[in-house]
Amino acid sequence: MAATMTNKMMAKMSLRGRRGKVAFVKTQLYKIVCDTVFNSFDTTTTKLDEYISKYLKYAPERMGGGGRKK
Known part of the structure; x- marks a missing residue:
């Protein structure tokens, strides 16, 4: 996903897609x-969804992610 x-x-x-975000x-x-x-x-689909969810969750904290909103 990082490459795309x-x-x-x-x-x-x-x-x-909760809280006004786009549903992946x-x-x-x-x-x-x-x-x-x-x-x-x-x-399984559950494991894959769990991994993707965590990857998207921490995107704001990575370089270029914009940071967390307060």
Whole structure:
């Protein structure tokens, strides 16, 4: 995901789109990531969603993410 989106873009997203953010689940990139991961690794949708959710959650804190709003 880091190769396809900037931290600034990921900071405006969440997995389900709560609190006014864009829902990553509804994007084409989510479908592509799922297909790729399921073809390469033995995992479940729940585990993948958990990983993606955490990755998006901490995007504001990474360089170029814009920081957390207070």
